[in-house]
Amino acid sequence: MSTKSSSFIKQLIKPFNFSFSKGGRETEDLEKIAANEQKQFSFETLAQATRNFHTDQKLGQGGFGPVYKGKLKDGREIAVKKLSQTSNQGKREFMTEAKLLAQVQHRNVVNLLGYCLHGSEKILVYDYIPHESLDKFLFKSENQRRLLDWKKRFDIISGIAKGLLYLHEDSHECIIHRDIKASNILLDGKWVPKIADFGMARLYKEDKTHVQTRVAGTNGYMAPEYLLYGNLSVKADVFSYGVVVLELISGLKNSNFNLDPDSSNLLEWVYKLYKNSNSLEAMDKILTPSAIPEQVALCIQIGLLCTQSDPQLRPSMRRVVVMLSKKLGTIEQEPVAPGILGTRFSKGYKPNSTKEGSSVFSGNSSSTSNSNTNTSTHTNTNTVSTATTSLSGVANSRKDPHGKRPVSGH
Structure with a gap:
């Protein structure tokens, strides 16, 4: 260009x-481009x-x-x-x-x-991307999952990270995608991942730490600080990326996780295994013949780091790309327990009000608004397009419970 x-x-x-x-201004802009x-x-x-x-x-x-x-x-x-x-x-x-x-x-x-x-x-x-979207292989059937051996999955993890790094730091403007999920990752004929569906993306000024914006995204992938307070930074994409990483490793979908009755979501389950030094138990059994255990364990650690409740603790995508080239045991940072989805509180936090500690996600789908579900190529699916009245009311009436300054974008 x-x-x-x-x-x-x-x-x-x-x-x-x-x-x-009104009046065709958008048509005029498109004609100019x-x-x-x-x-x-x-x-x-x-x-x-x-x-x-x-x-x-x-x-x-x-x-x-x-x-x-x-x-x-x-x-x-x-x-x-x-x-x-x-x-x-x-x-x-x-x-x-x-x-x-x-x-x-x-x-x-x-x-x-x-x-x-x-x-x-x-x-x-x-x-045209011949293999269509990642979710069609990851969540549809065991036969489809078998097509994604560990090498392919690791290459997809690495490729998405490089694509996000480009959007956040190396493109003409910093771009926050806002809807990173398996159905928005397309796979070409050589299984190279392509980030797609930029209809919800936002540009991000370098002199700002975050922007306040209408909440838009997909259940199970949205960062807590964004979902609850509307605070949007590049770390929201990092959180979504971490969810995709853990889904790729486990073959399980975060938004409908029900494998462990004592874990409310995929992130919590993987973290419990990680703390008990059993993180490889989270791996999709289909991967056993092709997996490189140290590499899988490394990606689990990275996925958990990316999905930490506090956005300041999440790595930048540049750091993620570097970590993916490291060996297990060389990353000193240890993940903390994931926060309750929909809040910025860790599970150990006991708020004064039961309302303040409640999860926007847990057991109450009415707090988010979904569009029609359709997992077809090049389409946005199961997408939250607007903040609900109760969510926006909470965001407008409360200050950051941590009492911190707005989060850093990098």
């Missing part, structure tokens, strides 16, 4: 303030590539609209994201993704090939 192009996009994207005013990046596709080209958007070519349906598989005349396979005409939330997410992905390019981030504007139609075009 040229210096002129980068400068244009920096001016175009106003940090934390994507406006979607498409023209400047020279990534324009004609509607006729995409219609032909997708057999006129035939239902047989449909990969999935998200809040933004349908996604189709297509094939260009030069043989390239593409994924075509078509904006629904009726979804205001989808429009916001669509435009956010278009603007952010215009400025990023990394091996572990999904590649946006271009744009199409045709009358009221707004379309984004991506590389």
Whole structure:
């Protein structure tokens, strides 16, 4: 990308303030990006590539609209994201993704090939990722999990870390994804992970420690300080990454964990095993023939460090990438007990009020709002799009219970 192009996009994207005013302003912005990046596709080209958007070519349906598989005349396979005409939330997410992905390019981030504007139609075009999303292999069936041996899983853990490091520190602007989860990690033909679905992402100013924002994410992956107080920093992505790491190792999903009646979630269960020096018992048994025990144990320690309740104790993604190259026993930092999901308190903390210590997640799904679940390629699934009244009330009426300054982003 040229210096002129980068400068244009920096001016175009106003940090934390994507406006979607009536009158076609968002269309004008998208036209400018498409023209400047020279990534324009004609509607006729995409219609032909997708057999006129035939239902047989449909990969999935998200809040933004349908996604189709297509094939260009030069043989390239593409994924075509078509904006629904009726979804205001989808429009916001669509435009956010278009603007952010215009400025990023990394091996572990999904590649946006271009744009199409045709009358009221707004379309984004991506590389097609043949193995689709990680959750389809990790949570669907034992046969699917067997396709992910330890080498593949370790490479996925490392690849996601490198992609997040790029977004947080090495891209034109610091980008917080806000919805890192297994269904938003795509796997290409060589099992290389690609971070996808940037509809909820936010830019992050370097002179701020965190931003206050509307809560958006997915049950089981959101950091406690973000879910409860709306405090967003890069450490929220670190927490989500840690959850994905522990899911990859165990083959279990955090949001519906029920293996141990004495553990309310996957993180607590793995931590108990870790403290009893039995962390390898958390490993998916399918991995036994291919696993490197020391490497698995190292990744468990890193996953627990990333999911600590206090964001200041979580490592940066740069530190995570370094730790993944280390040997077991060379990382001095020990994880503390995970906090209660939905709070910033550790399990040993006894608040004055039972309300203050209660978990937003535990046994009460009504405290978060989910969109329709659909685990299809290039779509956001089971996503919390708005903060509930009770959650926002708690966030606005209480100060940080630790009495600390806002958390550091790095």
